[in-house]
Amino acid sequence: MLSNILLKNLRDQRKSFMWWSIGISALIILTILFYPSFADSPEFDDILDNMPEALAKLFVGAVSDLTSPEGYLNSQLFVLLVPLLFMFFAIARGSGAIAGEEEKGTLDLLLSYPLKRSRVLIEKFAAMVVTILAMAFVFWLSIAVGAVAIGMDISLWRVAEATLSGVFLGLAFGTLALALGCANSNRGLSIGVASALGVAAYFLNALAPVVDALEPLQKLSLFYYYIEADPLSNGLDLGHVGVLLGLTGILLSVALVTFNRRDLVT
């Protein structure tokens, strides 16, 4: 596990990954175990009807019925929890990749070895992708276990697509944090800026349908590309996936260029 930077970085995350996994699977399985009692109470849909529209958009998105399996999972998991979870998890990894190592002071030693800076960066990026995918798998598996346990009528394939949509969203923000860290070596700043942009993007996408002034700006929010097509019900929209992955690619290129150019900080 120490034979290259990618594996070493995965090894470093063993413990934190284990705790994340335990937390996520517990949360998801509990959520799903609640579903049968929820589905038996159609009055929950009335609550939704009576809720102010802006509030509903913020917390349950465009979901129109809370008691169908898709409606329940979307409102409980995929509208708010999944994207923020993947986003913050990825930002933590992305900001640590270069700026974290630089702040700790280990980057000097690492780069005195015969490795191109771009190689180090790509391995760190790959470690981030692998960790996010692994977390997505734990996530999907927990839903699958819960769904089978209560006999929920949901396509596990669609669950995988919706989860992947979260992975792509997370990757875009994680790579943003990575690029910020590559540009200025300050981990805190990289976390702060990426998170602030992420939260702003969430509100922009949630409120745009009900706030006229924000409506034309909705497509600037990455959350639009994550959830608008409702991947849990309809599958992934390739155009939207393309936007998220394309942006990730651009940010990675920016990270490579800026990191190659600048002076390392002691």
Add this chain to the structure above:
Amino acid sequence: MTNRVIHTENLTKFYGKHRGLIDLNFEVRAGEVVGYLGPNGSGKSTTIRLLLDFIRPTKGRAEVFGMDVRAYSVDIRRRVGYLPGELVLYENLTGREMLVHLASLRGGVDWKYAEALAERLELDLSRSIKTLSKGNKQKVGLVQAFMHQPELLLLDEPTSGLDPLMQQEFYLMAREATAEGRTVFLSSHVLAEVERIADRVGIIREGKLVLEEEVATLKAKALRQLEMHFATSVPAEAFTGLPGVRDIRVENGIVHCTIEGSVDALVKAAAQFEVVNITSHEPDLEEIFLAYYTECDNHAE
């Protein structure tokens, strides 16, 4: 020119308006131990970090093994062992895991040799790095710098944190490396250390190389305090005007003086009297260094 390991031309680095290094022209030849001497913040680390392409020159250029440090950094780093001035290791690993990881980044090293180095430095590789003292961490740093038997060692303050016994061991390791034709470039603010192991010394101050000299020449040029005891009282005139001799004081058959360079003329002059004893205080670089800095300060005023 093939034995020119490091070569810089007007190498200059500004950090914003702050000057890190100014117009450095310097050379290190194969098989030498070169000491790079100066107070903290004088530009020693800046020079080493420029050679490793961690930072980019504002002006000028540098070559290592005849290759441009910007264009051929990876090739250069393959043949260099580096010890950072502020060494930080991965705290979650043991010494052995750290070295295994680093060795694999070089595509493997002779592991027996690496373990032998650790043993020489009395370093316990099975201990977690977060439990190691500063000195023991420094040993891990030394082992990783030496373990692939690099042609050039760039060592930034290599003995910091080491106890005197381990410092001796390090000096031996450096000497063995040069005996095999490898080259050592080390920075230090400890003068005695550079005097002890370097063939040549560069003194740097506020980003400028102020002196570059063989250690032996530097010592020969240095002022020495000499004290001669005679059986009878002697006249001061017998010693005045001799080359290199100054500050003569004579009292009751004891002559005190300061001498620069060869003592030959002085000893011959003394031979006409009955000499009981001669004591010479061997100068160390510290005095030379301080004398040099005082001189600079005087000029500056």
